Amino acid sequence: MALPSPQSSAPSSAPSKDISRRGLMLVLSSPSGAGKTTISRRLLERDSGITMSVSATTRAMRPGEVPGVDYHFIDLPRFDQMVEDGEFLEYARVFGNCYGTPRGAVEEALGAGRDVLFDIDWQGTQQLGQNARDDLVSIFVLPPSGEELERRLHSRAQDSAEVIAGRMAKASDEISHWAEYDYVIINRDVEQSVAAVTAILHAERLRRRRQVGLPQFVKTVQAAL
């Protein structure tokens, strides 16, 4: 995937507001119900430098979900057309439905030097890694236990008992990919998990290769010495 060149950006953890930086792709994956959505919402509230990637899906809308905010809800023929037209950065079949990341919004954000947050499964993470490994930072979110995972799925009260049973049956498969991720957190306490994700984000923003404006900045500093 050819990602666009970065513009100047000023995330809070950058050493200078004048140093341009490549936007990064921060991925959260987990078994269903471990807490990705909850962590993502709090991170987005607190960090204005990161934007959520809104996926397209063929699954039915849950109570309280907002089209265009939580997902772009589309039918299967439309999904297939988007696949054919190359409109997805990645896509996968998950729990019997199709999910994909529309390319345009992500490329626009990265091109403007903004970071993008993804809530996607291991298949999508692998696809992003194959195409843009240097721009990817991946975090796997584990539940504290299998019992707690099931409790959370029930407590969310948005899926039928049948859907929850299906997701629990796939949880072990999803967890088997944990070691493919850059970071792993155990989501016991939401606030601690958000703090951990924030720390990862801040450190990854400071990676030398992402601060593409550094050579020029260093030259300017040296010229004055």
Ligand SMILES: Nc1ncnc2c1ncn2[C@@H]1O[C@H](COP(=O)(O)OP(=O)(O)OP(=O)(O)O)[C@@H](O)[C@H]1O
């Ligand atoms: N640390 C936590 N302690 C207790 N409950 C939590 C915690 N994190 C999330 N939850 C609750 O667990 C439920 C599932 O969380 P959430 O919807 O964020 O999971 P998810 O990983 O995004 O699931 P999915 O993959 O199905 O979208 C929600 O009711 C949420 O409030």
Ligand SMILES: Nc1nc2c(ncn2[C@@H]2O[C@H](COP(=O)(O)O)[C@@H](O)[C@H]2O)c(=O)[nH]1
């Ligand atoms: N590969 C992708 N996986 C995605 C995408 N959007 C969401 N997901 C994953 O699907 C499951 C189920 O989500 P839910 O909202 O129906 O509970 C979950 O693991 C998500 O991470 C996507 O665009 N690509």
